[in-house]
Amino acid sequence: MSAPTFYIFHGEDIIRRDEELLKMRAAMGEDGDLNRSEFAGAAATVPDIVSAVKVVPFLAEKRLVIARGLLSHITRRGAGQAGKKASDRLIAELPTLPAYARLVLVEDESLRASNRVLKAASKLSNGFVRHFAKPKDLTSWIIARARDEYAQEIAPAAASAIASTVNQDLLRAENELHKLVCYVDGERPIDERDVAALCPYVPEADIFKLVDALAQGHGEQALRLVHQSLHDDPRDPGFRLFAMFVRQFRLLLMTRDHFDSGGGAGRDAVAAALGVHPFVAGKLAAQAQRFDIHQLDAILKRLQRYDQDMKTGQIAPRLALDLLVTSLARQ
Numbered sequence: 001m002s003a004p005t006f007y008i009f010h011g012e013d014i015i016r017r018d019e020e021l022l023k024m025r026a027a028m029g030e031d032g033d034l035n036r037s038e039f040a041g042a043a044a045t046v047p048d049i050v051s052a053v054k055v056v057p058f059l060a061e062k063r064l065v066i067a068r069g070l071l072s073h074i075t076r077r078g079a080g081q082a083g084k085k086a087s088d089r090l091i092a093e094l095p096t097l098p099a100y101a102r103l104v105l106v107e108d109e110s111l112r113a114s115n116r117v118l119k120a121a122s123k124l125s126n127g128f129v130r131h132f133a134k135p136k137d138l139t140s141w142i143i144a145r146a147r148d149e150y151a152q153e154i155a156p157a158a159a160s161a162i163a164s165t166v167n168q169d170l171l172r173a174e175n176e177l178h179k180l181v182c183y184v185d186g187e188r189p190i191d192e193r194d195v196a197a198l199c200p201y202v203p204e205a206d207i208f209k210l211v212d213a214l215a216q217g218h219g220e221q222a223l224r225l226v227h228q229s230l231h232d233d234p235r236d237p238g239f240r241l242f243a244m245f246v247r248q249f250r251l252l253l254m255t256r257d258h259f260d261s262g263g264g265a266g267r268d269a270v271a272a273a274l275g276v277h278p279f280v281a282g283k284l285a286a287q288a289q290r291f292d293i294h295q296l297d298a299i300l301k302r303l304q305r306y307d308q309d310m311k312t313g314q315i316a317p318r319l320a321l322d323l324l325v326t327s328l329a330r331q
Contacts, residue, residue: 002099002126003099004102004126004127004128005097005098005099005101005102005103005126005127006094006097006101006102006103006104006105006121006124006126006127006128007102007103007104007105007127007128007129007130008071008104008105008107008111008118008121008127008128008129008130009021009104009105009106009107009130009132010071010106010107010109010110010111010118010129010130010131010132011107011109011110011131011132011133011134012108012109012110012132012133012134012170013132013133013134013135013170014108014132014170014171015145015170015171015174016132017106017132020130021066021104021106024064024102024104025064027062028060028062028064029060032060032064034058034059034060035057035058035060035062035063035064036063036064036065036066037052037053037063037064037065037066038065038066038067038068039052039065039066039067039068039070040067040068040069041068041069041073042069042073044067044070045086046070046074046086046089046090046093047089049065049067049070049103050089050090050093052065053065053097053101053102053103054097054098054101056100057100061100062100062101062102063100063101063102064102064104065101065102065103065104066104066106067103067104067105067106068106068107068108069106069107069108070090070105071105071107071111071115071117071118072107072109072111074086074087074090074117075087075115075116075117087116087117090117091116091117091120091121094120094121094124094126094127095124095126097126110131110133110134134168134170135170138163138166138168138170138173139156139159139160139163139278139279140159141170141173142154142159142162142163142173142177143156143159145173145174145177146159146177146181146190150177150178150181151186152181152184152186152189152190153189153190154177154180154189154190154191155189155190155191155192157191157192157279158180158190158191158192158194158195160277160278160279161192161195161196161279162176162177162195163277163279164277164279164280176195176198179198180194180195180198183197183198207241207244207245207248208248208283208287209225210222210225210226210245210325211248211249211252211287212287213225214325214328215287215290215291216290219325219326222325222328223322223325223326226241226321226322226325229241230318230321237316237317237318238316238317238318238320238321239310239317241317241321242303242306242307242310242317242320242321242324245303245321245324246300246303246307249296249299249300249303250300251274251276251280251284252284252287252288252291252296253293253296253297253300254273254274255270255273255274255284255285255287255288256288256291256292256293256296257293258270258273258274259288259289260293265285266285267281267282267285268281270282270284270285299328302324302327302328303324306320306323306324
């Protein structure tokens with residue numbers, strides 16, 4: 001069976017996709033740069049790309065051409081007659097590519113099954129279509145990625161903590177995982193302490209620790225955490241941390257109301273009710289047990305007053321945080 005002369009790689013799992021592209025580049029050998037062309041964006045036209053891939057390889061067996069974003073551009077809504085003409089030309093050219101051709105059409109998002117170029121390409125015997133689908137569960141993806149790519153174990157709670165902060169961004173998740181793998185250097189599984197030490201998860205971790213300290217009446221510990229957080233982020237005069245306080249107590253009020261209305265106390269039930277990540281939901285479920293609905297309502301009203309005072313210049317953000325933490329710890 002002859003090798004494909006064209007490939008379509010589409011989907012949001014750009015990590016695994018780019019690994020496949022790297023393998024294809026490496027397979028070109030030492031003279032790969034002489035026989036490889038790459039196109040990106042709307043500036044590239046179908047005739048340019050087809051001409052590039054049909055050039056006879058120089059001292060090699062294959063010519064590799066990678067075109068990013070071409071399919072989504074020429075088949076987009078509003079592409080008009082120009083898009084139809086480009087699509088027709090590409091569909092006509094794909095089955096006639098020479099045996100040495102390796103044309104890779106790359107899309108960062110999943111193409112619709114109804115995409116006319118994708119439908120036509122899927123029927124051709126000289127092509128290969130692969131959908132790099134977005135993971136349904138980022139936490140499971142991180143665990144599998146650590147094990148399969150790095151031979152590294154990671155605690156589910158640590159993987160969940162990463163997933164809760166990267167907003168479904170696989171590249172960010174991969175970057176954070178790579179840092180953590182280098183940090184533990186194979187000596188032990190990655191745990192939540194490692195994530196808190198290295199990742200942008202730290203602000204979330206700080207706010208959970210702060211609320212724990214306040215709930216237990218540990219005012220000095222809470223103040224140390226506030227000052228440490230402000231020291232670690234010198235660009236923030238206090239507004240960002242204050243906003244995190246507001247968000248956290250608003251979520252706690254919603255969680256407490258969910259409990260008092262007969263909602264389930266489990267992590268998944270809270271996640272579904274509030275629309276938050278399961279990791280965050282688990283923390284909220286535990287902390288909401290330490291407050292009643294009246295306490296949380298009073299705290300939010302106090303936060304609102306401090307917010308108004310800060311915005312009108314009556315109090316500095318850092319002083320407001322100190323007063324807030326001291327007063328809450330005494331409740």
